[in-house]
Amino acid sequence: xxxxxxxxxxxxxxxxxxxxxxxxxxEAREAxxxxxxxxxxxxxxxxxxxEEAVAAAALIAAQCPGGEPVDKSYGxxxxxxxxxxxxxxxxxxxxxxxxxxxDGPASNWVDPEDxxxxxxxxxxxxxxxxxPPPSIAAFDVQP
Numbered sequence: 001x002x003x004x005x006x007x008x009x010x011x012x013x014x015x016x017x018x019x020x021x022x023x024x025x026x027e028a029r030e031a032x033x034x035x036x037x038x039x040x041x042x043x044x045x046x047x048x049x050x051e052e053a054v055a056a057a058a059l060i061a062a063q064c065p066g067g068e069p070v071d072k073s074y075g076x077x078x079x080x081x082x083x084x085x086x087x088x089x090x091x092x093x094x095x096x097x098x099x100x101x102x103d104g105p106a107s108n109w110v111d112p113e114d115x116x117x118x119x120x121x122x123x124x125x126x127x128x129x130x131x132p133p134p135s136i137a138a139f140d141v142q143p
Contacts, residue, residue, distance in 0.1 A: 006117040008058035008125070009074040013051035021059075021076045030081055033059065037087070040094040050098045054122070057091035061128040064088065068124075085131075092129040095122050 002012035009018055017036070021029050033056040040053040047053075059076070060083050061067040070076070099122050 006114055006121060007071060007074075008055045008121065009071060011051050014055035015074045017052040017055050018074060018076045021080070022078050026078075026081060030083060030087075032056075033083070034087060034090065037090040037094045041090065041097055043097070047098060047101055050101070053091075053094040053098060054125075057095050057125050057129065059083075060087050060091045061125045064128045067128045088129045088131060092126055095126050095129070098122065099126075 004010050009015055017032075021032060024032055036049050036052045036056050040047055040049050043049075055075070058070055059080055062070050063080075063083055099119070
């Protein structure tokens with residue numbers, strides 16, 4: 001993996017994924033993102049699409065309250081469609097799978113500080129993707 005920084009699109013694989021999204025028809029972009037997330041969640045053994053799944057999660061998180069915009073330098077240049085809300089949960093599950101895989105992307109970091117930054121990015125993305133707790137209407141209790 002050619003990596004130049006810790007961001008979601010700061011590696012060759014994620015940058016290639018961004019190019020694939022740019023090349024895809026607008027209506028096919030959601031399917032590409034959904035597919036990489038599901039394959040990452042369901043993967044057994046080595047997570048072959050972890051970098052793409054992190055990039056996909058960043059695109060979904062960018063549309064959530066508190067989400068950060070994706071860097072256009074290496075991320076997709078074309079606008080993404082508005083993603084359905086169910087992709088948030090899939091992205092969170094994929095990130096949880098990636099973060100818990102000790103033999104996967106976490107083991108690729110040579111510099112411990114880079115690993116810590118990368119983990120912090122995953123944690124931030126997961127915090128944004130987590131659905132807000134359901135609000136319960138307060139009852140007006142009369143004595």
